[in-house]
Amino acid sequence: MVIAGASFAGLLAAREAARLGASVLVIDAQAIGSGQTSACATTLGALQALGMAATVQQVHREMVVHFETSSGRRNDALTFRLSYPFATFDYGQLCRHLAADGMAVGVEFARARVTGYEAPQVVTDRGRVHGTCTIDAAGWRAPLASSVALTHVRPDHLSCGLEAEVPQPHRSPASGLHFWAGHGTVWPGYAWVFPAGAVTRLGVLAFPESGGHVSANGSSKKVSRGMASGASAGLRTALDRFMDGPGADFWSSDGVLPWRPSNTTPTTGRHLHGGFIPCSPRQPVVGDIVCVGDAAGHCFGLTAEGIRAAMAFAIRAGQLAGGVASGRWSASDARTMYWRFATMRRPYFILMNWLQKWLSSLGDTGIRLYSEAARPGPVFWLLMAQYRWAADPVPLLRHPA
Numbered sequence: 418m419v420i421a422g423a424s425f426a427g428l429l430a431a432r433e434a435a436r437l438g439a440s441v442l443v444i445d446a447q448a449i450g451s452g453q454t455s456a457c458a459t460t461l462g463a464l465q466a467l468g469m470a471a472t473v474q475q476v477h478r479e480m481v482v483h484f485e486t487s488s489g490r491r492n493d494a495l496t497f498r499l500s501y502p503f504a505t506f507d508y509g510q511l512c513r514h515l516a517a518d519g520m521a522v523g524v525e526f527a528r529a530r531v532t533g534y535e536a537p538q539v540v541t542d543r544g545r546v547h548g549t550c551t552i553d554a555a556g557w558r559a560p561l562a563s564s565v566a567l568t569h570v571r572p573d574h575l576s577c578g579l580e581a582e583v584p585q586p587h588r589s590p591a592s593g594l595h596f597w598a599g600h601g602t603v604w605p606g607y608a609w610v611f612p613a614g615a616v617t618r619l620g621v622l623a624f625p626e627s628g629g630h631v632s633a634n635g636s637s638k639k640v641s642r643g644m645a646s647g648a649s650a651g652l653r654t655a656l657d658r659f660m661d662g663p664g665a666d667f668w669s670s671d672g673v674l675p676w677r678p679s680n681t682t683p684t685t686g687r688h689l690h691g692g693f694i695p696c697s698p699r700q701p702v703v704g705d706i707v708c709v710g711d712a713a714g715h716c717f718g719l720t721a722e723g724i725r726a727a728m729a730f731a732i733r734a735g736q737l738a739g740g741v742a743s744g745r746w747s748a749s750d751a752r753t754m755y756w757r758f759a760t761m762r763r764p765y766f767i768l769m770n771w772l773q774k775w776l777s778s779l780g781d782t783g784i785r786l787y788s789e790a791a792r793p794g795p796v797f798w799l800l801m802a803q804y805r806w807a808a809d810p811v812p813l814l815r816h817p818a
Contacts, residue, residue: 418431418434418439418440418441418442418548418549418550418551418552418738418741418742419441419442419444419539419546419547419548419550419551419552420441420442420443420444420551420552420554421444421445421531421539421551421552421553421554421555421560421561422443422444422445422531422552422553422554422555422556422710422712423443423444423445423447423449423512423516423526424445424452424512424554424556424710424727425511425512425515425710425724425727425728425731426554426709426710426711426712426727426728426730426731427443427445427552427554427555427709427710427731428443428449428512428515428516428519428731429467429515429727429728429731429732429735429810430552430554430709430731430732430734430735430738431443431519431524431735432515432518432519432522432524432735433731433732433735433736433739433817434550434735434736434738434739434742435519435522435523435524435739436522436739437735437736437738437739437740437742437743437817438739438742438743439550439735439738439739439741439742440523440742441519441523441524441525441738442524442525442526442527442546442548443519443524443525443526443527444526444527444528444529444531444539444541444546445526445528445529445531445555446528446529446530446531447528448528449512449513449516449526450508450509450510450511450512450513450516451509453508453509453690454556454690454691454692455508455723455724456505456580456609456611456618456620457505457506457507457508457511457611457613457618457724458477458503458504458505458506458594458611458722458724459503459504459506459722459724459725459728460501460502460503460504460725460805460809461473461476461501461502461503461504462501462502462811463725463728463809463810463811464504464506464511466810466811466814466815467515467728467810467814468514468518469506469511469514469515471510471514472506472507472510472511472514473504473505473506474504474505474506474507474613474614474615474616475504475505475592475612475613475614476502476503476504477499477502477503477504477505477592477593477594477611477612478498478499478502478592478593479496479497479498479499479592479593479594480496480497480499480593480594480595480596481494481495481496481497481593481594481595481596482494482495482497482596482597482598482788483595483596483597483598483663484597484598484599484781484784484785484788485597485598485599485600485601485602485663486599486600486601486781487599487600487601487781488601489601490601491601491663492785495788495789495792496593497791497792497797498794498797499801500797500798500801500802501801501805503594505611505612505613505614505618506613507613527541527543527546529541529542529543529544530542530543531555531560531561532560532564533560533561533564534551534560534561534562534564534565534704534705534706536704536705537549537551537705539551539561540564549741549748550707550738550741550748550751551705551706551707552706552707552708552709552731552734552738553703553706553707553708553709553712553713554708554709554710554712554727554731555712556692556710556711556712557570557575557692557693557694557695557711557712558570558712559699559708559711559712559713561703561706561708561712562699562700562703562706562708562712565703565704565706566700566703566704569699569700569703570695570699571697571699573625574625574695574696574697574714575625575693575694575695575696576606576622576623576624576625576693576694576695576696576721577622577623577652577691577692577693577694578620578621578622578623578652578691578692578694578721579620579621579622579652579653579655579656579689579690579691580618580619580620580621580656580689580690580691581618581619581620581656581660581683581684581687581689582613582616582617582618582688582690583616583617583619583668583669583670583683583687584615584616584617584668584669584670584671584672585612585613585614585615585616585617585667585668585669585672586666586667586668586669586672586673586674586675586676587669587672587673588673588674588675589666589675590612591610591612591617591667592612593612594609594611595609595610595611595667596608596609597609597659597663597664598784598788599781599784599785600780600781601781602621602655602659602662602663603621603622603623603655603659604627604777605623605624605626605627605773605776605777606621606622606623606624606627607621607622608620608621608622608655608659608663608664609621609622610664610667610668612667615672617667617668619656619659619660619664619667619668620656620691621652621655621656621659622694622721623651623652623655624696624773624777625696626773626774626777626778627777652691653684653689656683656684656689657682657683657684660676660683660684661676661678661682661683665677665678694711694716694721694723695711695714695715695716695723696714696716696717696718696721696770696773697714697718697766697767697770698713698714698715698759698763698766698767698770699712699713699714700713701713701730701755701756701759701760702752702755702756702759705748705752707734707738707751707752707755709727709730709731709734710723710726710727710730710731711723711727713730713759714766715727715730715766715808717766717769717804717807717808718766718769718770718771718772718773718774719769719770719772719773719776720769725808725809725810726807726808728808728810729808729809729810729813730758730759730808732810732813732814733755733758733813734755736813736817737751737754737755738751762807762808765803765806765807766807
């Protein structure tokens with residue numbers, strides 16, 4: 418089994434396959450745990466089921482939605498009690514723990530840049546590798562699948578996010594997952610604050626419905642659709658405004674007092690991370706290649722949550738590859754079973770993508786009314802139950818294929 422990509426999806430697929438007897442090689446150009454692109458929050462239950470509770474930085478039992486209108490008026494926030502807790506976690510620590518689990522059952526790792534696929538070989542800048550089962554878990558660019566199907570990656574289906582990780586003010590630490598919606602912050606898209614123990618993560622995200630423009634505090638800023646400089650210029654401006662504005666109370670420059678706007682822009686001199694996020698499902702199997710995580714578009718529209726889906730689909734892909742190694746089924750049968758598994762869940766991803774597009778067309782009043790309609794306890798709990806079902810790694814670990 419050959420896996421391109423050593424983040425959540427690749428590492429989990431490798432671990433599960435090797436546990437079932439597969440010989441596994443994971444290929445990535447970066448050191449394990451060094452390529453963080455996400456806000457790193459998922460369900461607490463998923464981390465516990467993976468045996469990764471030690472990586473948790475902070476547990477959250479509430480979601481808070483703030484509203485910023487184009488007129489600059491801030492409406493009262495809505496607080497949603499989560500029916501199951503979420504947790505922010507340490508990306509590097511999680512990846513290193515997963516890699517250690519994999520190495521304990523025989524997973525091998527190679528540092529190389531994956532450039533394509535020529536059946537039955539994965540092509541890298543250090544040579545070629547043959548695999549009976551091949552998984553593309555190398556992120557939204559999907560270098561294996563896109564080398565076989567040139568239209569696998571759709572640039573017009575990519576959201577774009579940018580985030581800063583900064584100290585949390587010790588005198589007024591926050592809790593809960595906070596989101597800002599409306600035409601006064603970032604629209605179409607949103608801004609967020611995810612407290613994570615000693616630090617907090619503040620970010621902004623633009624949906625593809627922005628057409629390359631982000632509305633920030635009532636003005637329209639061009640978003641570069643390439644990230645050659647490491648971040649989109651338009652999103653960096655939006656992030657600075659958010660950190661200087663509604664997000665200021667949630668972070669600190671010294672770890673003691675909340676930030677107060679000054680002549681220095683908040684992101685100056687700071688390491689930022691982010692990237693493109695596929696917001697609609699792609700083909701789960703391309704030729705002989707199984708796609709997981711962002712490579713398969715396993716990221717929910719509207720919320721842009723992809724970690725939990727990457728975990729769930731990677732676990733199933735790894736279990737099926739392990740079945741090939743044990744002789745339970747052929748590689749072709751494994752790909753067929755994975756395709757069925759992904760197809761059963763595809764409608765929910767399509768629904769979330771449609772919801773994203775629909776909400777992007779609403780005004781500030783419509784956004785508020787939609788949020789209020791989802792707030793009643795029974796309604797919200799039902800929505801959250803469906804939201805978890807579509808990509809839940811826990812039952813997959815309890816009941817392997």
